[in-house]
Amino acid sequence: MNDLISQLGNATFENYVGLDSGFTEMAYQMSAHVLTLGYAVMLAGLFYFILTIKTVAPKYRTSSVLSVVVMVSAFLLLLVQQQNWTGAMVYDAESARYILGDGNDLFNNGYRYLNWLIDVPMLLFQILFVVSLTKSDFGSIRNQFWFSGTAMILTGYIGQYYEVTSPMWFAIWGFISTLFFVHILILMKRVIDEGKEGAPAKAQGYLSKIWYLFLFSWMLYPGAYLMPYLFGGLEPALSEAAVVGRHITYTVADVSSKVIYGILLTLTAQEMSKAEGYDYEKMEKAL
Amino acid sequence: MNDLISQLGNATFENYVGLDSGFTEMAYQMSAHVLTLGYAVMLAGLFYFILTIKTVAPKYRTSSVLSVVVMVSAFLLLLVQQQNWTGAMVYDAESARYILGDGNDLFNNGYRYLNWLIDVPMLLFQILFVVSLTKSDFGSIRNQFWFSGTAMILTGYIGQYYEVTSPMWFAIWGFISTLFFVHILILMKRVIDEGKEGAPAKAQGYLSKIWYLFLFSWMLYPGAYLMPYLFGGLEPALSEAAVVGRHITYTVADVSSKVIYGILLTLTAQEMSKAEGYDYEKMEKAL
Numbered sequence: 001m002n003d004l005i006s007q008l009g010n011a012t013f014e015n016y017v018g019l020d021s022g023f024t025e026m027a028y029q030m031s032a033h034v035l036t037l038g039y040a041v042m043l044a045g046l047f048y049f050i051l052t053i054k055t056v057a058p059k060y061r062t063s064s065v066l067s068v069v070v071m072v073s074a075f076l077l078l079l080v081q082q083q084n085w086t087g088a089m090v091y092d093a094e095s096a097r098y099i100l101g102d103g104n105d106l107f108n109n110g111y112r113y114l115n116w117l118i119d120v121p122m123l124l125f126q127i128l129f130v131v132s133l134t135k136s137d138f139g140s141i142r143n144q145f146w147f148s149g150t151a152m153i154l155t156g157y158i159g160q161y162y163e164v165t166s167p168m169w170f171a172i173w174g175f176i177s178t179l180f181f182v183h184i185l186i187l188m189k190r191v192i193d194e195g196k197e198g199a200p201a202k203a204q205g206y207l208s209k210i211w212y213l214f215l216f217s218w219m220l221y222p223g224a225y226l227m228p229y230l231f232g233g234l235e236p237a238l239s240e241a242a243v244v245g246r247h248i249t250y251t252v253a254d255v256s257s258k259v260i261y262g263i264l265l266t267l268t269a270q271e272m273s274k275a276e277g278y279d280y281e282k283m284e285k286a287l
Numbered sequence: 288m289n290d291l292i293s294q295l296g297n298a299t300f301e302n303y304v305g306l307d308s309g310f311t312e313m314a315y316q317m318s319a320h321v322l323t324l325g326y327a328v329m330l331a332g333l334f335y336f337i338l339t340i341k342t343v344a345p346k347y348r349t350s351s352v353l354s355v356v357v358m359v360s361a362f363l364l365l366l367v368q369q370q371n372w373t374g375a376m377v378y379d380a381e382s383a384r385y386i387l388g389d390g391n392d393l394f395n396n397g398y399r400y401l402n403w404l405i406d407v408p409m410l411l412f413q414i415l416f417v418v419s420l421t422k423s424d425f426g427s428i429r430n431q432f433w434f435s436g437t438a439m440i441l442t443g444y445i446g447q448y449y450e451v452t453s454p455m456w457f458a459i460w461g462f463i464s465t466l467f468f469v470h471i472l473i474l475m476k477r478v479i480d481e482g483k484e485g486a487p488a489k490a491q492g493y494l495s496k497i498w499y500l501f502l503f504s505w506m507l508y509p510g511a512y513l514m515p516y517l518f519g520g521l522e523p524a525l526s527e528a529a530v531v532g533r534h535i536t537y538t539v540a541d542v543s544s545k546v547i548y549g550i551l552l553t554l555t556a557q558e559m560s561k562a563e564g565y566d567y568e569k570m571e572k573a574l
Contacts, residue, residue: 025298026448029395036367037401044359044405047333051340051352090390093294281345 014107022097027240035082038251045259046071057278060269062129067262077115113157120149131195152180203271217256224249301394309384314527322369325538329362332546344565347556349416354549364402400444407436418482439467490558504543511536
């Protein structure tokens with residue numbers, strides 16, 4: 001493995017596997033397919049959020065606009081991430097495996113991280129435009145979301161460069177990133193609990209679902225960060241299962257935390273709009 | 288054939304034909320053209336569903352929105368699928384045939400499968416926003432559609448990796464996938480039968496058409512899955528007729544089950560809207 005490290009600088013473990021043993025066709029293609037699914041869902045979601053914006057009262061529409069912003073940036077960055085994968089590996093007929101192509105770009109998950117730098121603050125702000133805070137101050141929560149959101153991403157982004165070359169730095173940066181994540185979880189729980197007070201019953205149901213979806217989907221990201229170690233213990237596992245597992249985990253997390261979350265917020269806002277007398281279905285009929 | 292398997296890992300039979308005997312220009316190009324037709328129809332359908340959304344009452348518009356979601360994702364994934372085909376094969380001047388290019392990405396139908404992971408639940412949900420269920424519970428049917436839809440796709444996706452290397456696993460995964468398909472057929476029949484009750488006569492007519500279209504178009508997919516064996520019996524047929532036949536079958540199935548199905552649902556919703564006093568044609572005239 002040390003030979004490979006010297007050949008590859010500080011590259012991620014996807015490249016080590018590619019150079020060391022290569023990927024089976026199934027592992028390479030599953031990754032390519034899953035990464036393609038990711039950006040296709042984002043473009044489909046873009047149209048959903050544009051087409052449903054008028055189903056909620058105007059005061060809630062900022063949430064749909066922020067979903068649109070998230071869809072556009074995620075679409076582009078996940079597209080580049082997919083091309084990074086297919087551009088890095090080539091089919092080697094001799095071994096019947098996909099290997100890191102000579103002179104090709106190395107594969108790196110960094111595109112995702114910089115996408116999150118846009119998406120994470122947007123996703124966190126979004127819910128603030130749907131719920132009504134009863135105790136907390138809007139501006140204070142927004143600033144804390146912004147601060148901890150970007151700090152979480154930037155520290156994780158630095159950490160991921162060390163995932164093979166320095167397990168120690170990988171763990172330290174990952175730990176700092178997790179502290180910000182815990183802060184975000186505490187804030188989000190508070191926002192959702194306050195938002196439920198005084199919301200119509202159906203909206204309360206959606207807000208409960210949003211909390212569980214948030215917990216589940218955002219927990220997948222640290223899982224994906226740690227993936228090489230989840231499979232390998234204290235030494236990073238040079239296994240294609242970990243590589244494919246990471247692509248799938250990131251994609252499930254992206255679809256849940258961006259698209260399904262946004263749809264649930266739209267449904268919540270629809271219920272709140274109705275309760276306030278803005279009934280989209282009835283309104284259009286009268287025209 | 289075993290020599291080819293060792294050179295190709297677990298590749299699909301399109302690659303075996305490409306490497307074994309290559310494709311005539313006609314077979315290669317027919318495939319390229321049909322695959323291109325597929326994604327072009329999806330982009331055209333996208334505009335249709337956006338432009339006709341206001342011809343139905345607001346409560347039915349979710350069906351059009353879901354058609355838009357299907358069109359966008361299918362457009363992108365079929366585009367990539369087409370590029371996968373043209374990127375895998377190269378023209379060999381010596382034999383005057385198209386062969387699998389050295390070092391090129393292998394061809395795999397997996398992009399289609401992961402597209403269906405988005406489209407199948409959307410297509411099944413869609414009809415629930417048009418018909419009114421008289422006996423069944425909306426949430427229960429929706430969840431069953433979602434569960435069996437994704438299970439059907441995922442098991443088929445795994446199965447297709449074995450279509451040449453292991454006829455046994457190919458058959459086992461295909462069989463499991465078919466069980467979920469049968470469940471979907473039973474549910475869909477129930478939804479359409481309940482939807483017809485109380486619907487205006489013209490809408491009932493469209494719903495009958497939707498059932499036959501659904502049966503026909505969704506049955507094409509298992510046919511395409513089995514294509515190498517339909518041509519070859521118990522041994523997969525390494526024939527270009529099976530390859531071209533599969534591209535054509537998938538394309539006919541995609542256009543019928545996504546675009547024509549969506550148009551019929553729009554027509555159904557238009558009739559229902561009229562019966563409820565939302566008459567788009569008259570409305571616009573009055574302006």
